[in-house]
Amino acid sequence: MSGFWRRFARNRGAVIGCVIFTIVLLMALFAPLIAPGDPWRMAGPPRTDAFDPAHWLGTDMLGRDVWFTIVHGARVSLIVGGGATLAALLIGVTLGAVAGYSGGWVDDVLMRFTEFFQSIPSFILALLIVAIFQPSVASIVMAVAIVSWPPVARVVRAEFMSLRSREFVQAAIVLGQGRAQIIFGQILPNALSPIVVLSSFMVATAILLEAALSFLGLGDPNVMSWGFMIGSGRSTIRIAWWTSVFPGIALFLTVLALNLIGEGISDALNPRLHDRGEA
């Protein structure tokens, strides 16, 4: 494992990703200290230019301080990113493990099901779910999870198919271990590394999805989010560009950071692939 950390720390992109992500995480954790007060309130004169001494990222048409909205918006991004990824892992790992371990018709049915979810416009499905179940953090997490689990199921299935015939699994069967115990106690721990790599990319995608939903007005109406700010500044982009531009940069940096971390983990886990330039 120390080899893993050494390789990870040597990857410049991954380290930059970690730094950016830590900053976003701290911003979300200490939002009430960094930007005290309600981010929705009128903090200054409407449409204050960016780089104003009192409001360094400007204010929007309703006088909301853009910097405050960015600090508070980090919270919902991370909650949805983390929550939806956990829920998607739960669905994907379960279905993938059962499919890969069982094989046969069970595998066939579950893979058709997975393929189905991959080939439909998942964004529209998420939109439909949130709209019909009413926008809230819970419904957004649910919708994002429902559209993000298929890649997990595929990866976990592939791992299980290659691991299930290995000797340690046969040994467990001979020892009389139950199916669930073999799946979750023996094979899953050995299939963790690709799941970890995938999770990092999934958090990034979930954050983008949440932002897209809020941008279209389907965010939780009680929570400030980056997507909402980009959307609310859209119609005034000609006269107040900063309202949309800065929350977008926050979104971009966070997603970039998570992708860089994911690649860093992937390269550090598969050093040979990287050396051949195939990673």
Add this chain to the structure above:
Amino acid sequence: MTLSAFLAFLGRRLFKAFGVVLGVIIVAFFIVRLAPGDPASVIAGQSGAADAQFMAQLRQQFRLDEPLFVQLWIYLKGIASFDFGFSHRVQRSVLGLIGERLPATILLTGTAFAFSLAAGISLGAMAARRVGTFADSAVTVLALTFYATPIFWVGLIFILVFSVRLNWLPALGMFSVGQDYTGLTAVLDVAHHLVLPALTLGLFYMALYARLTRSSMLEIASQDFVRTARAKGLSEGPILRRHVLRNAILPVIGFAGVQAGQLVGGSILVETVFSWPGVGRLAFEALLARDYNLLLGVFIVTSAMAVIINLITDVVIALIDPRIEVEG
């Protein structure tokens, strides 16, 4: 592949496509039924726009007095006869509304799809050819950047830069207002309006396909038949073009076909940003008006669109790759 094998493959593939569309309709049916409240009040929405007559009409449309599976059967029969219900907001049939907007969306997504594949494969091939050089790193950075940028934000930035500041390209709509262009000028006018939305939608997928092409080419380049070609004395250019690239793009096209659904979904965001008069913009309007009948119709029609694109790419791959295992 012989003709009969190809027809059998096509038949299996069509059957699968049919299954996906059927699944989409069933999902749409159950989402409405799982939501809190009875389906008629869910569809009518919380806008307060629903009058008693509309509610009664909805209850009748859904046959809420029948058992659930009878309701599903009736719903499926309705869709099969192209009855997607009625949009209360604009007092028109959902199918008519979508049909009117479909050509604009097909133009936008088709252009973005072709652009992202062509540009992505070119960039990826260039990077793989000069692996480890500055050009390779530049492509990697470019791909990483677009892969992390939300497309609706890219659209806004493009409007800000190319329309507001530079005044090069129109920001909104599909036609110039008040100009009754005909013939070639009309085509050019639409093309002019198409540039920014198509670029916005395509750049993300270009990034994806560039990375995929690069890794696919590097993998193929290390295989034995490439070494054989080299040993035969072929020069690098033809080896890359005829042997490596031709084999490497097949998985990229296959992946692009599977991703078609995501591309169509992304068009909602792009059409909203650019006021492009397509199905995506219609979905946004439906969302604002809580017109769920219309939204369900958009979900089913765009899914069918994605399934058709996927089907076409599969057939193209089967035709250009003789090695492919023709199995559904």
